[in-house]
Amino acid sequence: MSQFNLSNSTYHQLLLHATKYFSEPITGLLLGPEIKNISSTSTIQITNCVPLFHSNAFTLSSNVDLALTLVSTFCESNALSIIGVYHSSSNNNSQDLPSPIKKIGETINKMTKTSVVLIIDDQKLKKGKEQSAIKAYCYSSKWINVKVNSVSQKNFKEGIEELSNEENEKDVLVIEEEEEKEKGQGKTKNSKFLKNYQFQIGDEEMLVEKFKKLLLEEKFLQIVDFEEHLKNPELDFLTQNIN
């Protein structure tokens, strides 16, 4: 099965981006080490994120094109690739997966043959009931919600074996192969191995504790996103020096 692993530091960085611009919709890209031959049993790591926008700029393709071009140039020289996109709308009640975000995800899918969309749901961070605040969506002809599994990083390998031994269908989403409708794009050839997905993050309690610590240290003030960079070109948006 295809497995996505989100590193703790990336998880924190995207929440810090959302914290800094709490009243705006935020968007950013997810990066991970380059995989030369994606197969049905690949483990795809998400190790970095690049915050992009804190406004409705993500709806305009001029901004998105520019950001994707710059980030993919950066990736090429650093053996990384763009794995997906994250987003958080300013409004709790609004539609889960806005169509401009779907479009960005599909563009990434064309580029790297694998794509994940993370939506930040900050309601899950309410006091006393803290849990992981993200929803994951993977692409196979359409966007499908995938359950986020929290696994303690120490017992990571054991955890995977446990899950596969139990054959727990609730944790693993099985997508039936759809009829390959010719759309003239190469992606339908790859839809075979994007059949089963799993999305893993680290231990939930530890993640929340660390996040609280980062908030106290005011680390969110140090996040620089692409929009910020355009106002002050001396700031670097491609690497965040947090943690």
Next chain:
Amino acid sequence: MNKNLQILKNKPNNWKAARGLLREYREKQQRNSYEIMKYGLPLIKKNSKRLSKEELFEVMEQVFLAGLDVNLEESNALLLKLQKQFPKSLRVTKLSGLFEEAMGHWKNAQIIYQSILKDNPSDQIAQKRLVCISKAQGNTKLTIQNLNKYLSHFQGDTEAWEELLDLYLSQQCYSKALFCCEELILAEPDNYQHHYQIANIYYTIGKRSDLIKARQYYAHSIKLLEEQNLKSFYGLYLTTNKLKTLFSRNLNQSETQINEQLLQFAKDKIKKFYLQKEDNNTKTTVLELLEIDN
């Protein structure tokens, strides 16, 4: 970095710097809620005697507004103090409406604003807040309707036009978004941001004639402001590049020449922006990208 902020980082108790910072934010109407609460609250609690009465209440209002974002308890306490001091004030009533909104008590907030409108039917702020409530409740279509109604009474409100623009963009109604942008340009023809924004929308629509319009608007934005307008140079670069790669067949010789000149002009200016700065990942990446295209 802001001078006052720098002082406060080393000496967080410096009341003069705190007062200066809050004055700046009041003038520019910036919503830096975290900083306002962090440095404004101690100013009110420990150094209130250093401020004139007038300024003290302005700061209390400012910290109250910041608290709606970061610390509702403090906002509540400040609201009670302000209500005690100004019992029949319209301004304080509006603040209480904002507090209800921040708590998510939409009906209570609506009641407050509607009672204001009973006595003051042309009160702009109360009408605006009613529109904001429908936005906060998540009903975008109703919000667009209400905002259009509001704008039919207050056509000069550029903030409202910007909000409507944002709402149309979130629904991808690009032609209506263009209309809002045009209103903004009519109202503020020298504001480079509006020209930049309308160029973005034309680029997004993406046909050849739209790209040419986008190019014109990016160029106009640059004409209005060159120094801090890196984003318009990027826009010009993207547009001329796209015209070159996708629509080269549809351009005659003189058009191709103009396009090429603008493309080079944009690239050179972008390079200049970065060459003066320190080395970092972004600078390296941008310079790399511009070389690849060459």
